[in-house]
Structures are given as C-alpha cells and as structure tokens.
Amino acid sequence: MxxxxxxxxxxxxxxxxxxxxxxxxxxxxxxxxxxxxxxxxxxxxxxxxxxxxxxxxxxxxxxxxxxxxxxxxxxxxxxxxxxxxxxxxxxxxxTEDQAEAKFNAWLDDKGSKVVAKTDGLAKAQADAKSKALEAEKAVNEARAAAAVVVEEVAEETEVVGETVEDVVEETPEASVEKTEDVVEETPEKKEEA
Missing domain, CATH: 3.30.1320.10 (Ribosomal protein S16)
Structure with a gap:
C-alpha cells in the first residue's frame, strides 16, 4: 500500500x-x-x-x-x-549521541531565526502604528488650523455683513413697494386674458 x-x-x-x-x-x-x-x-x-x-x-x-x-x-x-x-x-x-547533538544544535539555530523574524514583525507593526499616529496628529493639527482660518473669515464676513444689513435697513420700504406692485399687476393680467 x-x-x-x-x-x-x-x-x-x-x-x-x-x-x-x-x-x-x-x-x-x-x-x-x-x-x-x-x-x-x-x-x-x-x-x-x-x-x-x-x-x-x-x-x-x-x-x-x-x-x-x-x-x-x-x-x-x-x-x-x-x-x-x-x-x-x-x-x-x-553515533546516536552525535546525531542527537547535531539535531539539537540545528533546532536551536532554527528557533533563534524564528524568534528573530517574530520580533522583526512585531517591531515593524509597532513602527507602522507609530507612523499612523503621527499622520493622524498632523491631520488633526491641519484641521485645527483650518478651523482657525474659518473663524477669522467668519469674523471678517460679519463686519461686511453688518454693512450690508445697514444698507438693507435703510431701504426696506422701497423693496416692499416694488414687490407689492409686481403682485398687483399679475392678477389683472390674468383676468384680461
């Protein structure tokens, strides 16, 4: 067999x-x-x-x-x-003893290689994790800087917005009268047609 x-x-x-x-x-x-x-x-x-x-x-x-x-x-x-x-x-x-000694020496050498590889993989994984953490910190700092810029722009637009609101407050009646004229004209045109 x-x-x-x-x-x-x-x-x-x-x-x-x-x-x-x-x-x-x-x-x-x-x-x-x-x-x-x-x-x-x-x-x-x-x-x-x-x-x-x-x-x-x-x-x-x-x-x-x-x-x-x-x-x-x-x-x-x-x-x-x-x-x-x-x-x-x-x-x-x-002899049996010599063969056993050679085999044990080979096992020790092989075991040290496997441990070295495992340690190398663990170190590479730790390095990758630390690099990812650094990249995340950089992204967070960039977001914080962008938020500061947005706040500054918002403050500038509030100043501009106040001037626009002042202009609108000065002439609200004129815009309301124009919209009333448009509303009044449209129903009459529909009745004529």
Missing part, C-alpha cells in the same frame, strides 16, 4: 487550516488517513506548524513519500534532517 504524507484541508472558506497526515495515496484528500502527524496553519505570520517529528521520521523510514508542501514543512521542522541523521547512525557514520 503506497503511503503519502500530505495535507488534509480543514477550516472555512478563505481561512484554510491543514492537518499533516500519513494516508493511503488512493484515498481522498480529506478522507480516511492512517495517522495524524501534526497541524499547519498558514493564516498566522509566521505560519504555525506543530509536528510529531518522531512519528514523521518513522513513516519516512517505512517508505512514505511526502508531497511537495509536506516535504517543505517536514524540512522546516527538521524531520527530514532527523531521518537523514538516523540513516547515518544505521550505517555507522555517526
């Missing part, structure tokens, strides 16, 4: 979540599997990967073939390296 180490999709539309499984190559993508080896969540940054390394190595030693994506994940978590070192121990090139 050909066995593959592959991803089994779960999660909702647009938010995939995968199980890493050892399954018969003839079974459906999301169908029956032999063993669940871990999970892979690409929605987080960096992607979350939990893997049973010893279980994956056991399946690799028994002939299971990983798919391309599963191979990348196994390499990322060190399962392929551990399988390679186990092959060296079987051939007598390494």
């Amino acid at each position: 050909p066995v593959k180490i592959r991803l089994q999709r779960h999660g909702k539309k647009g938010k995939p979540f995968y199980w890493i499984v050892a399954a018969d190559a003839r079974s459906k993508r999301d169908g029956k599997y032999l063993e669940k080896l871990g999970i892979y969540n690409p929605n987080t940054n960096p992607a979350t990967v939990e893997l049973n390394i010893d279980g994956a190595v056991t399946w690799l030693q028994n002939g299971a073939q990983p798919t391309d994506t599963a191979r990348a994940i196994l390499s990322y978590k060190g399962a392929l390296l551990k399988n390679h070192l186990a092959g060296g121990v079987r051939k007598g090139a390494l």
Whole structure:
C-alpha cells in the first residue's frame, strides 16, 4: 500500500487550516488517513506548524513519500534532517549521541531565526502604528488650523455683513413697494386674458 504524507484541508472558506497526515495515496484528500502527524496553519505570520517529528521520521523510514508542501514543512521542522541523521547512525557514520547533538544544535539555530523574524514583525507593526499616529496628529493639527482660518473669515464676513444689513435697513420700504406692485399687476393680467 503506497503511503503519502500530505495535507488534509480543514477550516472555512478563505481561512484554510491543514492537518499533516500519513494516508493511503488512493484515498481522498480529506478522507480516511492512517495517522495524524501534526497541524499547519498558514493564516498566522509566521505560519504555525506543530509536528510529531518522531512519528514523521518513522513513516519516512517505512517508505512514505511526502508531497511537495509536506516535504517543505517536514524540512522546516527538521524531520527530514532527523531521518537523514538516523540513516547515518544505521550505517555507522555517526553515533546516536552525535546525531542527537547535531539535531539539537540545528533546532536551536532554527528557533533563534524564528524568534528573530517574530520580533522583526512585531517591531515593524509597532513602527507602522507609530507612523499612523503621527499622520493622524498632523491631520488633526491641519484641521485645527483650518478651523482657525474659518473663524477669522467668519469674523471678517460679519463686519461686511453688518454693512450690508445697514444698507438693507435703510431701504426696506422701497423693496416692499416694488414687490407689492409686481403682485398687483399679475392678477389683472390674468383676468384680461
């Protein structure tokens, strides 16, 4: 029975979540599997990967073939390296202690890289937030300056408005008489027609 180490999709539309499984190559993508080896969540940054390394190595030693994506994940978590070192121990090139020491050194190095990336992402996010805050402060200051200008213009128009009102107050009767003449003329013209 050909066995593959592959991803089994779960999660909702647009938010995939995968199980890493050892399954018969003839079974459906999301169908029956032999063993669940871990999970892979690409929605987080960096992607979350939990893997049973010893279980994956056991399946690799028994002939299971990983798919391309599963191979990348196994390499990322060190399962392929551990399988390679186990092959060296079987051939007598390494002792068990040497293989374990190399694997642990690799894990420490990989862990420091992941932590550095996470810290870098957190710093970039904090920088972006501070830049957005500065931009918002600049916009608020511009709005305040514009409000001051509008108030000054309003004060100037009030001075001009007072002079216009003075002119209108001096001649209100003339404008009222003109409107009454217009109103009186229109009904007469309608009766004549």
